[in-house]
Amino acid sequence: MTVGITALISALTILGGCASSNRGNVGTHSSATQNVNARPGTSEARQAVAYWAQAYEKDRKNRRAILGYSEALSANEQFPQAKAVLRSGVIANPRDKEIASAYGKVLAMNGELPEALSVIKQAQDPQNPDWKLLSAEGAVLDQMGRHENARQVYQQALKIVPDDASLLNNLGLSYLLSNKLPEAEYTLRKASALPTADSRVRQNLALVLGVQGKFSEAEKVATAELDPKQAEANIAYLKTMLQNRG
Template identity: 45%
Template sequence: MMLLAGVAAIALAGCATNRTGALNADYSNLSGPQIQAGVADLSQRYAQDPRNKALGIHYAAALRAAGQTEPAVRVLENLVSVHQGDPEVGLAYAKALSAAGRFESALRVVDNAMNPVTPDWDALSVRGAILDQMGRPEEARQAYTQALLLAPQEARLHANLGLSYAMTGELVEAEAHLRQAAALPGATSKVRQNLALVLGLQGQFEAARMLYATELPPEEVKANMDYIRALLTQQDRWQAIRNDTPA
């Protein structure tokens, strides 16, 4: 069940002006069979050209979407050894480390990959996501806010900021930022599903159900609504949300 997807997933798609495009690899919105097909295809291509930076970044992103976090780390470790000092490879490596739960290492890598004078908004988003997973929300929100100064119309940044508030139980703030994200071009189904989750956690069950119904088949709508009601019975629901957020 892909709930609160976005913060730790650290999506790859985007259109920053200071990137070559190698990082525009997001497989998380695909279906399971599509992801598996992508992994199979990229695996064959990567085996023939393991030094190819863009190919390796795409392959690692597909592996992460398939839940194969350790193989993704190994792919990026190989790229780091070949493309030493490359900021795009470093950022992709940080994403892979974060997905594998190695947050301290991921934070060091992203800090080394990020230009402190002209930081990329995606790198700042990655940094924020890692800090959220480490239980450092104030620092995470500073990173997202700085990123929004560079890319104010980037839906993913507004969504990540909303999810950050959701993970600390500040649901009114979470809803406001997720609504802003959902209204922007480029908002994904995950953004709208996360908004539905936050609505449900505030007791707005019908609004949550209706929003889920626009995104998911009936059986998944029911599963998500059952999940929300189960969360509401847990005293440590915010930790449960954090743990359910794929890295």
Template identity: 40%
Template sequence: MAISLLATAAAASLLGGCGHSGGGLANTGLGIFNRKPPEVQMSAAEAFEATTKWGAAYNKDPKNARNALGYAASLRALGNNQRAAEVLQTAYLANPNDGQLAAELGRAALETGQVGLAGKALKTAEDKGIEDWKTLSAQGTLAAKAGDHAKAQKYFQAALKKKPDSSSVINNLALSYALDGKAKQAEKLLRTAADNGHDDKRLRQNLALVLGVQGKYDEAREVAAVDVGESQAKKSMAYLKNMLSNSTAVASAEPQTPSRDDGDWSPFGPSVASAPAAPVVTAAAKPQTRQVPIVRMVRPVDEIVSEPPKVAQATPVTPGMSTFAKSSPATAR
């Protein structure tokens, strides 16, 4: 029986109550992005300070690429992804040949569900030679959402070469494998990540899912129980068995607006008695046509806001967000 992967991927909480993307923030003046700080989490107060300072600079010159990149990064740190996308779009319209602006806009648009805008912006970024891991991961997410998993996997693999320790990219590549009917490859990738020290609930729960769709229910239950407990793991396995025996489920992960708490996240839904989580869609009993999976890739959680990228008007250092990713596109998920 052909089976599509059932999964509901959670976005990470922002740092200090609103988690996000990778690098850290110094807290001194408008020069806070002039050097790459150590990768530490920043507090909500630091994110607010950065937003205030970059916002003042942006308001003076909203078409300036560097100001827009800095302001958008700090907005993302506070979870205001919609406003960040608007800021980037305004600057991009004034600087249509700026590849880095295009890349950041593409990621932000993807996070806010503006798939058409994301596609155009990421295409411009690719044409301009932007190939950082977060942008590659976002391109993979875009391809996966369109159901082109062969293309998505190439982007995710390229992103992993640049950022081998990115849990978000590993997770999204594994989900793409599973949705593409390559459950064994997904299992191998997730096991390798676990063996290499990735202590990530999403990776474990998706490993449990991949094991489950292969009929390895006992092992899947053991893996799931690490995070949700034995009782819930049993319910999840019963739920999964029921889904696989009675319908073809389609679903899984896209950069979502970060939630404040992903502690209850599970790819199996809340419980066996509960309705599936919102992203999950089940096919009709007698489907007339093949349903295309709704793909929602995980936003990068191993990024923290850092410096804005290099732009034509200035010489800032590589940004962090995002995860995806994020940051929040990351990526970078």
């Protein structure tokens, strides 16, 4: 049995760091950053774009505005605009590793994987590696199907930040993409137990459990994160998918 790659790639954390740490770097306007999580096309998503567009127009070189605006655009699936904002941001802030990482993320989301990898690696300092850039590099390598290389990069990053939930999340999904299910479960359990783990990490654990046929435990984990009916529907869909795959 192989696992559907499209659904898993969307769960890879390219920027590194959990939601709280990343958004804290972007800005302190809670309503705007929370709306970045809204579904594309909703009024909340459009409001987030409008808020950050105004901030960006005031100062196009401001890193806070660049990151906030590009994230809001990406969340609303306005990828070409996000790409343009970050390309300008990289030019204006050539040494800013977070902007470079965000640019790599958008390139990867556009399917421009070799370019994304190049941008991320160029921003890296080999003598003093940045773990977020390593996480970004690993996520892109996973999308390219180079899972063994990706895991080597994640392990390098984990030497810098041993208990980062986003890194462990990516490592666990890399194992899953390689159909190394026990390793994936072990790693995602470790990630989900950390205080910095977000809902996405625990949902990924539920996915790994379900893929192994541990539906009861998977539903228990999923129900803690989702509406019970949605969790039940997700597990039912996963059962059907696995049955169809034989």
